Amino acid sequence: MEPPPTPPMLRFGPYLADFRSGELRKSGARIRLQEKPLRVLALLAERQGQLVTREELKKRLWPDDTFVDFETGLNTAVSKLRDALSDNAEKPRYIETIPRRGYRFVATVAQAETPPDGHTALSSVPPKDDGLRSAAVLPFENLSHDPTQDYLSDGMTEALITALSKMNKLRVISRTSVMQYQKARKPLPEIARELGVEFIVEGSVLQVGSRMRIAAQLIDGRRDQHIWAERYEEDFSGVLALLEQTAAAVASAVAGRVGFPTSTLASATRRIAPAAAQAYLKGRHQFYRFTEEGLLAAIECYEKAIEADPKFSLAYSAMAYAYCAMVTPVDALPPRTLFERAGAAARKAISIDDLNAEARWVLGLAELMFHWNWKAGERETHLALELEPNNPEAHIVMAVYHHLVGEFSDGVAECEEACLLDPFSPFTRTSLHFALYLARQNEKAMQLLHADRNWLSGFFKYHAALGVCAIQDQDWETAIVEFQRAVETSGGCSFVKARLAYALAASGRQRDARVIFQELHDRARSRYVSGMDFALVAIALCEIDVALDWLDKAYEERATHLIHIVSDPLFDPLRKTTRFRDLVHRIGIPNVLGQTPAQTKTQKEN
Secondary structure, three states, X not given: OOOOOOOOEEEEOOEXXXXXXXXXXXXXXXXXXXHHHHHHHHHHHHXXXXXXXXXXXXXXXXXOOOOOOHHHHHHHHHHHHHHHHOOOOOOOOOEEXXXXXXXXXXXXXXXXXXXXXXXXXXXXOOOOXXXXXXXXXXXXXXXXXXXXXXXXXXXXXXXXXXXXXXXXXXXXXXXXXXXXXXXXXXXXXXXXXXXXXXXXXXXXXXXXXXXXXXXXXXXXXXXXXXXXXXXXXXXXXXHHHHHHHHHHHHHHHHHOOOOOOHHHHOOOOOOOOHHHHHXXXXXXXXXXXXXXXXXXXXXXXXXXXXXXXXXXXXXXXXXXXXXXXXXXXXXXXXXXXXXXXXXXXXXXXXXXXXXXXXXXXXXXXXXXXXXXXXXXXXXXXXXXXXXXXXXXXXXXXXXXXXXXXXXXXXXHHHHHHHHHHOOOOHHHHHHHHHHHXXXXXXXXXXHHHHHOHHHHOOOHHHHHHHHHHHHHOOOHHHHHHHHXXXXXXXXXXXXXXXXXXXXXXXXXXXXXXXXXXXXHHHHOOOOOOXXXXXXXXXXXXXXXXXXXXXXXXXHHOOOHHHHHOOOOHHHHHHOOOHHHHHHHHHHOOOOOOOOOHHHHHHHHHO
16 A cells, blocks of 8 residues: 655654655755655654554665665765754654664654645735835855855855845845745746745856855836846955955846945955855854754854954854854853853954944844843944844844833834845744734734744744633633744744743642743753743732742843833732832833833823
């Protein structure tokens, strides 16, 4: 009997396997995986929880008429698959080895639904009719076809996007959203429609010795008409400046009157040491793995870039961004360590080049979330948006500022703008969900969350957002289920586990909540766990003084999310206590205690 066909798309943990297009994604980011390991994944996943013997794998994937070393081929395929899934053979989360027999897929697998138009990530934020031109840079093609050179093509794509993002009359789609089209082979009008843009930039890169050959062309995506093309050749020392020049040419070709300040091109015109440029591009490639290992590898690359060229501003700002990205759910280090390192790197980048937008918004985030300096945070983020109006991360940081000062509608608007610029990013989209939640617009948040389920299911922040919104509706069963999925897909993130314990305790399952409370204590022996997480569990257990003790500890450690305690409904039970009022005063949160966000906004306007 023929085995049942593998579903076209499967989700497990933060991963989505699309067997039709031959792609594996983690939290929306594409992971490179060769055909054979992907086929092994398909066979194991379709038999979730069951032993798949080596003999069956040979019969299905290495038929008798294939002259290969089966044992070596299978071991290599499984090894590459484990690398792609960041799995450990000794402590497997996905693939368990049954010695001398075969393998078993141990994670929970769910069939993913596909929206009617066939792609897996849809933004329901309508495009703005603001007169701006719009463009997307598709992933550059690696003409060497050597996977070890992929960092060059990916790095060139991101660098050109960053350069174009400085053009204040051009809306440019962010890297996260365009990378899904790598080798997608879709018609350009279809891509333009999905991204909501007019123009498409395509390019290729080839390294020949110490020199780079870059080709770029601009296409009217809606009409599939060629507009402009150019070829360049440069050595590594001038490649970033070359991309700035390419961006200027593209912007001019989009409309002859698209203006941009010439000063925005000055920062990258300095020639960079070749070893520094290469290490920097490798670091960017590692960063987008979105794993602890990838972030640490990226920081190591940036350190090498700085060693080769101590005046390399972009390497410092990229390092600052990597440290910020380690806050949640990674939590490898306390926020004091991460934000102090991020702030120091960002300030160094600015001291070299005060037009470095990435350094500005990272510094703005550090001022808001760690130093609690609202004016400095707003100033730095505003400067970042002046330099790069198309930067979705800067818009999200500005949303944080607006929430802190009670301007909740402005905070939501900033997140909506970020979604326009990065429509297929799970991180960007869930930032909008949480912005609505903090604004106490729970019904609207829930509507958006349900509309986004098809493409965000499996991303930990999505399930966490559903969970906190369900708590506000006192839908304990939904909250518990969603937090359980969030725990699974985040790898046991303490931020999520604490909220699971909150839902359990609020539903009457105090014993289960105390078990998680102890698990957080155990985790804190080897990794950072925020005092806020312990405080939330204590609140749900009605241990108010214990919760306030933990919040005092969170204050001492400068816990990352402490700035949200006034707007986050989960902390409402503490709102009337003197100790809570004192804590808010010490943090300096500029909000009227005891009022809802809507009341605060009204009073501010009056």
